[in-house]
Amino acid sequence: MRDPRYDILFEPVQIGPVRTRNRFYQVPHCNGMGHVHPSAMARMRGIKAEGGWGVVCTEECEISPLSEFSPYIEARLWDERDIPALARMCEAVHRHGSLAGVELAFNGYSAPNRYSREIPWAPSNTPVRSYDPVQARAMSRADIQQLRALHRAAALRAREAGFDIIYVYAGHDLSIPFHFLTPRNNRRTDEYGGVLENRVRLLRELIEDTRDAVGDRCAVAVRLAVDEQTADGLSREGEGADIFSMLADLPDLWDVNVADWSNDSVTARFAGEGYQEAFLLGLKALTRKPVVGVGRFTSPDTMVSLVRRGVLDLIGAARPSIADPFLPNKIDQGRAEEIRECIGCNVCVSGDHTSTPLRCTQNPTMGEEWRRGWHPESVEHAHRPGRALVVGAGPAGLECARILGTRGMDVALVDSLRTLGGRVALEARLPGLASWARVIDYRLDALSRLPSVEIYRESHLQAEDVLDFAAEHVFIATGSQWRRDGLGRALRQALPGLECLPVLTPDDLMAGVLPASPVLLFDDDHYYMGSVLAEHLVARGVEVIFVTPAADVAAWTHNTLEQHRIQRRLMELNVTLLPSHTLVRAMPEGMMTGCVYTGRTRFIGAASVLLVTSRAPEQALYQALNNTPERLQAAGISTLALIGDCVAPGTIAAAVYSGHRIAREFDAPAGSLTVKREIPLIEVQ
Ligand code: ADP
Numbered sequence: 177m178r179d180p181r182y183d184i185l186f187e188p189v190q191i192g193p194v195r196t197r198n199r200f201y202q203v204p205h206c207n208g209m210g211h212v213h214p215s216a217m218a219r220m221r222g223i224k225a226e227g228g229w230g231v232v233c234t235e236e237c238e239i240s241p242l243s244e245f246s247p248y249i250e251a252r253l254w255d256e257r258d259i260p261a262l263a264r265m266c267e268a269v270h271r272h273g274s275l276a277g278v279e280l281a282f283n284g285y286s287a288p289n290r291y292s293r294e295i296p297w298a299p300s301n302t303p304v305r306s307y308d309p310v311q312a313r314a315m316s317r318a319d320i321q322q323l324r325a326l327h328r329a330a331a332l333r334a335r336e337a338g339f340d341i342i343y344v345y346a347g348h349d350l351s352i353p354f355h356f357l358t359p360r361n362n363r364r365t366d367e368y369g370g371v372l373e374n375r376v377r378l379l380r381e382l383i384e385d386t387r388d389a390v391g392d393r394c395a396v397a398v399r400l401a402v403d404e405q406t407a408d409g410l411s412r413e414g415e416g417a418d419i420f421s422m423l424a425d426l427p428d429l430w431d432v433n434v435a436d437w438s439n440d441s442v443t444a445r446f447a448g449e450g451y452q453e454a455f456l457l458g459l460k461a462l463t464r465k466p467v468v469g470v471g472r473f474t475s476p477d478t479m480v481s482l483v484r485r486g487v488l489d490l491i492g493a494a495r496p497s498i499a500d501p502f503l504p505n506k507i508d509q510g511r512a513e514e515i516r517e518c519i520g521c522n523v524c525v526s527g528d529h530t531s532t533p534l535r536c537t538q539n540p541t542m543g544e545e546w547r548r549g550w551h552p553e554s555v556e557h558a559h560r561p562g563r564a565l566v567v568g569a570g571p572a573g574l575e576c577a578r579i580l581g582t583r584g585m586d587v588a589l590v591d592s593l594r595t596l597g598g599r600v601a602l603e604a605r606l607p608g609l610a611s612w613a614r615v616i617d618y619r620l621d622a623l624s625r626l627p628s629v630e631i632y633r634e635s636h637l638q639a640e641d642v643l644d645f646a647a648e649h650v651f652i653a654t655g656s657q658w659r660r661d662g663l664g665r666a667l668r669q670a671l672p673g674l675e676c677l678p679v680l681t682p683d684d685l686m687a688g689v690l691p692a693s694p695v696l697l698f699d700d701d702h703y704y705m706g707s708v709l710a711e712h713l714v715a716r717g718v719e720v721i722f723v724t725p726a727a728d729v730a731a732w733t734h735n736t737l738e739q740h741r742i743q744r745r746l747m748e749l750n751v752t753l754l755p756s757h758t759l760v761r762a763m764p765e766g767m768m769t770g771c772v773y774t775g776r777t778r779f780i781g782a783a784s785v786l787l788v789t790s791r792a793p794e795q796a797l798y799q800a801l802n803n804t805p806e807r808l809q810a811a812g813i814s815t816l817a818l819i820g821d822c823v824a825p826g827t828i829a830a831a832v833y834s835g836h837r838i839a840r841e842f843d844a845p846a847g848s849l850t851v852k853r854e855i856p857l858i859e860v861q
């Protein structure tokens with residue numbers, strides 16, 4: 177079954193007093209569920225354990241209201257009343273023979289304490305990291321003693337909840353032990369500031385305290401960012417390695433990464449698999465304790481190489497475990513080619529940033545395990561078997577066909593084009609988005625294993641064809657096109673004057689058309705498309721003037737940790753940026769723009785305009801069918817459903833989810849579909 181080359185990945189590893197059954201380690205990751213949706217969080221983590229992850233950790237876990245992360249939803253161990261929620265997660269993880277880890281966190285000046293209104297703590301007086309009008313105060317010696325007591329008490333609660341691995345968190349420039357390490361945050365002159373030995377003192381004490389409190393039964397892990405990738409931050413070659421060496425054998429496990437979070441969780445647009453290796457190399461030689469690290473690893477060969485070369489003992493993963501909770505089991509069972517590989521888009525991160533349950537482009541069941549009862553690897557056999565026709569093989573159609581086929585239905589998947597994948601096939605050819613093709617690759621591979629699914633390419637279907645198809649269930653996934661009239665968020669009516677100059681859309685560019693230079697690119701989409709096309713054009717010698725009504729380029733990508741990288745890249749490419757401006761009127765040699773604050777107009781000369789505003793759903797086929805219910809009935813069609821972008825254009829994640837959901841639910845008996853939720857317990861007065 178298992179390829180013997182991968183045996184090494186299934187060796188147990190001793191971590192202090194506990195032993196993990198294999199080297200697959202789900203490092204702490206946020207999920208937007210945390211203490212608000214504890215059963216959902218527990219179920220999601222339990223499924224990771226079921227899928228073979230030997231260690232499954234929480235996200236950051238608040239230890240006290242003196243440092244709370246609202247409105248972000250993380251785990252919580254403020255007092256003993258928080259224990260049952262996390263005990264539920266530990267039980268779910270233990271049920272499958274895995275270890276449960278908790279990342280205790282006290283975030284100091286990184287958390288403005290919006291809920292508790294406590295004054296945040298920091299090594300030295302400083303404003304908080306966000307733009308909240310809040311300053312943190314320098315901790316006194318008594319505060320340091322109190323912090324140690326709080327951490328110790330939380331570790332005891334964590335042990336009571338059932339955790340096997342308890343973290344001291346010094347990563348991401350987010351937590352107070354890390355703030356003490358860095359001179360830019362720590363300007364103290366007492367024994368906790370100044371020379372490195374002093375700045376390390378708090379971290380050392382917290383490790384010792386935790387070991388003293390729970391070390392008999394639990395392993396003590398340290399998450400340390402050894403490099404910050406900034407001029408004034410820790411560096412792997414400098415103090416990052418020095419700190420690691422000073423504490424070398426003190427913890428039971430090192431979880432090593434880079435800071436800040438955007439550097440740790442870089443998207444595929446900006447870094448490939450294994451991008452952290454340069455920072456991990458050589459650390460293992462400095463300690464006798466096991467080391468775990470991350471790098472969006474999805475290839476078992478890369479994992480084996482990391483272990484064999486002595487870079488890591490444990491293969492850490494957050495995103496690869498989200499995209500495929502069953503990644504370890506698939507390797508174990510000789511099914512590595514079935515791994516649903518993370519595409520590195522960070523849509524998962526957006527859940528945390530918007531304080532909502534996480535979602536994943538590749539894994540539509542993520543975040544839905546408990547509330548909808550979805551399992552990533554199993555679906556019920558169809559209640560209403562019969563032939564299904566899926567029109568359109570974009571992400572929605574591919575996923576719909578995959579799930580229908582898995583449910584044992586006869587499925588025909590039809591697309592006008594030879595190349596399947598719809599918008600993803602086109603977008604994956606744009607700069608930095610090649611890994612997005614994994615959305616197609618995974619599904620085509622899965623479909624090839626489903627004998628009851630047939631694929632028809634280069635078949636453009638009209639309503640008559642659908643009626644003739646003799647399918648009982650018809651799913652229309654015909655996608656969308658980018659609008660050519662400027663309509664979007666800023667412009668609620670078509671832009672006047674567009675007949676004056678050449679107008680292009682992203683569809684034109686993806687079809688190979690190049691606009692005349694200079695092109696005015698109007699980005700009212702605010703996600704990746706505008707900036708990716710700007711890069712695409714600059715690479716082809718076209719001068720780009722980037723106009724957007726938002727204050728930032730690609731404003732929504734703050735939620736995917738990319739915004740600053742995107743803006744920097746466009747600036748480095750000498751793209752002219754005109755933020756906070758909308759379009760007023762197209763003119764023969766350019767565009768009249770208007771400031772979104774003052775309304776002041778400004779003429780921008782351009783030879784063409786590229787409109788990245790919104791998309792029109794392609795519903796012609798659906799409407800033609802839906803308008804003649806008597807013909808549907810005569811053709812024996814009982815289900816006619818619209819899915820994906822042709823309902824309402826959105827993210828690829830939304831299209832996959834739409835296809836997945838309809839395929840699971842279209843035949844559900846009336847009243848059987850429920851979405852569970854947990855509501856707060858009302859205190860007895
Ligand atoms: P989504 O994101 O909702 O999956 P896409 O735009 O990515 O949508 O994919 C839509 C797919 O539907 C495209 O591959 C397109 O070629 C195909 N398509 C659109 N209309 C028809 C049709 N009438 N017959 C067959 N295929 C169609």
Ligand code: SF4
Pocket residue numbers: 494495496498499517518519520521522523524525535536537538539
């Ligand atoms: Fe990977 Fe994107 Fe899924 Fe996150 S949302 S796990 S980055 S595929």
